[in-house]
Amino acid sequence: MMMDIPVKPADVTFTDAQWKAIWATGKDVLVSAAAGSGKTKVLITRMIEKVLSEHNPIDVDELLVVTFTNAAAAEMRHRMAEALEEAIAVNPDSIHLRRQLSLLNKAQISTLHSFCLNVVRQYAYLIDIDPGFRIADSTEAALLRDDTIGEVLEDAYNADNPEAMYRLADSFTSDRNDQSIETLIDRLYDYSRVHPSPERWLRMIPMQYELDEEVTIDELDFIGPLKT
Ligand SMILES: Nc1ncnc2c1ncn2[C@@H]1O[C@H](COP(=O)(O)OP(=O)(O)O)[C@@H](O)[C@H]1O
Ligand SMILES: [Mg+2]
Structure with a gap:
């Protein structure tokens, strides 16, 4: 299923490849590019566009974002907050947007390990594990x-x-x-x-x-x- 993506406005600096990656839907997307070339920017914009969507807006805590390091997770959360604040500056009356800033605290933006840890802890009863388990050093x-x-x-x-x-x-x-x-x-x-x-x-x-x-x-x- 290929959906039409929005026409890229003249005033955005995204490359065509970035623009396609931001809007791609209905399929898996793999973005591979050099350090500093704008992968995180694309991902944050993807998330923001989903939250801002006119037809089908979502809440930030409906997203699952996993990274390899704590530092990368903190950066994602920080940049998501910045992007939300920018969107609020443009759209100060949006209650939906303001709600997102408070929801960001409980958004699932974490390392892969801590996400897995949470899943195992939450569903410990299904796999017969002591819910008080901890990670061995x-x-x-x-x-x-x-x-x-x-x-x-x-x-x-x-x-x-x-x-x-x-x-x-x-x-x-x-x-x-x-x-x-x-x-x-x-x-x-x-x-x-x-x-x-x-x-x-x-x-x-x-x-x-x-x-x-x-x-x-x-x-x-x-x-x-x-x-x-
Ligand atoms: N098309 C673009 N035009 C101008 N600046 C861009 C573009 N894409 C990304 N940037 C900027 O380049 C910097 C590095 O982007 P980032 O997303 O952190 O790269 P990566 O995650 O690939 O290492 C950021 O400041 C970002 O805002
Ligand atoms: Mg990055």
Whole structure:
């Protein structure tokens, strides 16, 4: 569905591409441009135009705006306030506009993380999480991870068929504790997290070792890069 966008007035400095991005509707829009080229300006103008719309005005707290950093969220909120004040100066009698300034306080303009945190907290009862949960700091998270790895290894040693675990230990530890295996698992976990499907990546690794008897070491996929 392609709607006609307003004709760009002669006195605005927006480029044609900016103007299109401000008014695009009925589809997803991706704006990619250099720093300082006017992305935030376009986004703020998009928001303002939705609030000012003659046919279908919305309230600022109906928008969801997420950023990566707190600083960017604060900037968005600040620039939205400025844009509203400019609009009020042009249109001082608008009750709708004045209401927006007070609604701005509870508008959903935040980092992605804090938005997600709010959603999880609000709907904690649906996913069976203690609503009093909090975010672990990195030290605490590292301790929890260590405990978990310890428990997983313990279970592997106590499993009905612990041979694989003993082979793993023989291959990767030289001493009496499993520290080097734990470090290895830690690193694998961290590496896996940068992939879009961490679990799939982890499951793929062992497949590189599923080889016919007659395959020589030089034929292995990962030997080339290692030798260069
Ligand atoms: N078409 C334009 N003409 C003049 N100034 C512009 C234009 N687009 C953006 N600006 C101004 O350029 C500056 C940087 O814009 P900003 O939206 O912060 O860039 P970005 O978010 O892409 O880093 C702002 O002061 C903005 O008002
Ligand atoms: Mg910006």
